[in-house]
Amino acid sequence: MRLRLAPFAILLVAASIGLSVAGCQQKATESKATSEPTVDPSQKLYEQLRVGSVQADITITELEQARDILKALKANPKPNIQEAVIDLLDIIDSVARTLGDYTVVPEQSEIAKDFAAQDEHRLAGIRAFEEAQLDLGDADGVINELRSLLPDETSPQPGEVQNHFTNAGEALVDGIRGLGGNPDAPSEEDH
Numbered sequence: 568m569r570l571r572l573a574p575f576a577i578l579l580v581a582a583s584i585g586l587s588v589a590g591c592q593q594k595a596t597e598s599k600a601t602s603e604p605t606v607d608p609s610q611k612l613y614e615q616l617r618v619g620s621v622q623a624d625i626t627i628t629e630l631e632q633a634r635d636i637l638k639a640l641k642a643n644p645k646p647n648i649q650e651a652v653i654d655l656l657d658i659i660d661s662v663a664r665t666l667g668d669y670t671v672v673p674e675q676s677e678i679a680k681d682f683a684a685q686d687e688h689r690l691a692g693i694r695a696f697e698e699a700q701l702d703l704g705d706a707d708g709v710i711n712e713l714r715s716l717l718p719d720e721t722s723p724q725p726g727e728v729q730n731h732f733t734n735a736g737e738a739l740v741d742g743i744r745g746l747g748g749n750p751d752a753p754s755e756e757d758h
Contacts, residue, residue, distance in 0.1 A: 608682065609675065609678045609682060610675070612678050612682065612686060612689060613673075613675050615689055615747050616672050616685070616688070616689055616692070616746070617672045618741075618742070618745025618746065619689070619692045619742050619745050620669060620670055620671060620672045621742075621745075622741045622742030622745055623666040623669040623670045623692075623696075623738075623742060624670050625734075625735075625741075626662065626699065626735045626738040626739055627662070627666060627670070629731045629734040629738065630659045630662055630663065630731065630732070630735050631659075632731045633655070633659060633727075633728045633731035633732060634656060634659050636723045636727050636728050636731070637652050637655055637656055637728060639723055640717075640723065640725070640728075641653075641656075643717075645716065647712075648713065648717065651709050651710075651712050651713040654709045655706055655709050655710065655713070655728065658702050658703070658705060658706045661699075661702050662699045662702050662735070665695050665698050665699045665702070666695060666696070666699055668688075668691075668692075668695070669692045669695060669696075669742075673685060673688075689746050689747065692742075692746050693743055693746045693747070693748035696739050696742045696743045696746065696748070697743065697750075699739055700736065700739050700740075700743075700750075703735060703736050703739065706732050710725055710728055710729050710732065713725040713728070714726070
């Protein structure tokens, strides 16, 4: 048995399919327009500076914990050990000075009032974080030297210092990203 549809029925089915497709397309267009919220540039800059500040604080805190361990190791009478400890303390001081200006987040009203200056501060923060990364890179060799000079039973261990330096380095990477930089890109000094 063959079913025959009247021309009117075919037209009705085609029209309902067309309307449902057109209705779906309009809803998809509407959802695209509403799914992309506008971001206030001042708010975005505030968030970037806030993340940079938090990561600068984490970096400095980790290095202060390393400083406490190094002070205990500094009491060792061997001159090579004392030299290595002093070198690491100098690196810690350098990183703390470099990041010192980036531990405070300006008020949102200050950012809105002088957006260009605050954005320059953000860009300078990226450069400061990169400089701090270079300083921390210098510490690896010194820590390895310290490890070779101290017996395994020494307490505290240079490995504890290395852990704090590693955590500080990770915070620097997160800070660069948070400030809108790319920690994987070669710095200007690499060119």
